[in-house]
Amino acid sequence: MAPTPYVPQPPQGVRSGGSKGDYPAHWEADVISRDGQMFHIRPIRPSDAAALQDLHLSQSESSRVYRFFAPRGELTEKELDQFTRVDHAERVALVVTDSAEEEEVLAFGTYDSSGPGTAEVAFYVADSAHGRGLGSILLDHLAAAAWERGLHRFEADVLPTNSRMLAVFRDAGYTLTSRLLDGVITVSLDLLPTAESRRVLAAREQHSESLSMAGVLNPAAVVTVGSSPALPRGLPAWDGSPFSVPTLALIDDDAASLSGHLTSLGLAGAWAAVVLTRVGEPGHWFRALLRSARDSDLRLVGPSSFGILTADGTNLTREPALRGGGVVSVLTHRRRSATEITDRLVAAGVPVRTFLAAGNRLDVSGNDAMQWWLSDPGTRVAAISLDSIGNPRKFARISRALALTMPVVCHIGSTTGQSAPPGHPVRTSALPRAVLSGMLRQSGVIEAGSRADLVDLACLAVGGRPAAVRLLATTPSGEEAAARALAGVAVEPHRAAEGGSGGGTPVVPALTIVVDQPLAGEVREGSAAEVARAAEGAVIAVMRHPAPVRIEGSSAVVTDDLDRAVRLATLLLAPPAADSPPAGGDVDLAAARRALAHAEPGALTEEATANLLAAYHLTARQQPGGDGWEEVLVEGTEDPLYGPVISLHHGGDAKMLGDVAYRIAPLTERDVAELLAEPRSAVQLTGRDLGPLRDVTGRLARLKDDLPEVSHVLARVLVGESSTLIVRVEVRLAGGGRLDTRGRAMAGGEFGWGMGPAE
DSSP, X not given: OOOOOOOOOOOTTSOOOOSTTSOOGGGOXXXXXTTSOEEEEEEXXXXXXXHHHHHHHHSXXXXXXXXXXXXXXXXXXXXXXXXXXXXXXXXXXXXXXSSSSOOOEEEEEXXXXXXTTEEEEEEEEOGGGTTSSHHXXXXXXXXXXXXXXXXXXXXXXXXXXXXXXXXXXXXXXXXXXXXXXXTEEEEEEEOSOOHHHHHHHXXXXXXXXXXXXXXXXXXXXXXXXXXXXXXXXXXXXXOSOOOSSOEEEEEOSOGGXXXXXXXXXXXXXXXXXXXXXXXXXXXHHHHHHHHHHHHTTOEEEOSSOOEEXXXXXXXXXXXXXXXXXSSEEEEEOSHHHHHHHHHHHHHHTOOXXXXXXXXXXXXXXXXXXXXXXXXXXXXXXXXXXXXXXXXXHHHHHHHHHHXXXXXXXXXXXXXXXXXXXXXXXXXXXXXXXXXXXXXXXXXXOEEESSHHHHHHHHHHGGGOOOSEEEEEESSHHHHHHHHHHTTTSOEEEOOOOGGGOOOOOOSSOEEEEEEEOOOTTOOOSSOHHHHHTTOOSOEEEEESSOOOOOOTTSOEEEESOHHHHHXXXXXXXXXXXXXXXXXXXXXXXXXXXXXXXXXXXXXXXXXXXXXXXXXXXOOBOOOOOSSOOEEEEEEXXXXXXXXXXXXXXXXXXXXXXXXXXXXXXXXXXXXXXXXXXXXXXGGGGTTSOOHHHHHHHHHHHHHHHHOTTEEEEEEEEEEOSSOEEEEEEEEEEOOOOOSSOSSOOOTTGGGTOOOSOOO
């Protein structure tokens, strides 16, 4: 008999569903279909029998034949009982409905365990719902459930003429094999994620989520709801009539009326709502408010939003001077952040493409905004200010994709990730803030040290990220001071010529620093504005008495702090995001599962640890004698907020001194190389062959990414002049789930809520 797999538990704070037979509430989720509409997916219940019968009877004869391989009338009570009474482990069934309150079943999918690690999967999608991607969504969520239950392969029998179902399997991106026997195609799907399955999941997620955000950032019409005098003037107040075009509602009313407004707007056909109403601490009503928006098929911005500026330049913010028509799109959270950023944008005269203040980020978050920017040809720079973060793994995935297409600048608060601001129902982490900084570097995102830096970096990045820094100065002393400050930075020096015209042009696009800080009695060779005319691209003007510098065709930032100018330039010169192969190599996941089959929570035995390492082609050896070895510790932790965090530090006091590098799995080969190079102690490895250490680190990161039940893994690695050895590995298991699962789902689950009907 095959061993029972180790079953991880659902995320902390979510209703239990880990034991066989228990209802797994953490599998409930709101999802967005291929056409941008919202649906609800959940485990089946015995009470769904009548709805399942209605679905069956509404189907065409061909659809019934595709599902049951023969014409079928009504389903028998025994069949309905078999479909709806499952153990949520060896037999699983999920249904898709219009909302959490809706009983009508639009689609359902099942799997039945058929052997060690294998299950037979089947789908039934309403004819009226074909073409919306519900079959693919069911496959995603069934695969996530199967993976959680220790299964790694799906099989299905499909009639050759059932092209829709064959396409669902073929297009999922998993390793697929098939054979034709007696007029039936048997499809076998390996559920181990591949580079293609990850790409497909991300592409589908981006397509559907960006469509759903069109009603927020690019609506055809806007109406106001509520009696607040703070609502913008000149916009029509909603009179209760149904909407004929994609419409955004701007709401400012008392908190008790918000759910009712959302329900009424949904019935009238609105697409989205921005709630300006300020609220305090989240409570049970927060969940009810989100449930009202989801059940009404509305995207919700807020509550406590500062407002938005849409793609056509319509200003719906609290700052009337904010202008549209630019190329920088901005995302903020709290009003304090939004106020400071809009003040700086207005003072600098910078127009924006879109602006979104998510407020309490109950539904729409930075991840949603980035998905829309990926599809928006008008956005050329993304500027993000995070007061909290709900799903860092998803943020990392989307921001990396965005950074491949444009400069992305991000400011994170001093306690972001470690504590939740008032009114932000998000998880927190005990890990240091350096994890977030590592995540941004991993994604190719420029981290701004302040909101002032965020605005200036976004302005400077409008023309793209420079490959070098060019230096112009109005005086010899200015050139000398800048040269000292720029030591170690890639610089193309050039002092202004007589009259301030300057000569020569950069071979590659460059950022120009103009230093105009003459000493007493020193003769200037032209003003900063005159000297800056020699620049081709963005300019930072360093002046003793800052004044606006207008340069036609260029972005200019003015400061009196040369060190700040150098810091901004250095940030912009950081390597941009780039594609890189996944790290970790080939593994034997089935063997890894077997190694954990009988394990209990706590420390893994030496034998089980050795078997687990062998599945990832790793071996721990005895510590060698002699000197010349450099100790490196690679650690993997399952964090309730970040998921699988990989850290690396050298031996001795390095960790105590904070000399630790962090990344979030999965890692690419480039991520691993940067992880090894980032600690200050990395100089100890100069001249040594780091290939084996990169391989070990990549495989340990792959292990942590594959196995959420591994709560902690610590490997002590010795790097010598000509060899690298793993000398000790400690592994611990714990019940706990991962926030960012493989199934596409909207925000809500990260708040610690099962996304079923509000109680």
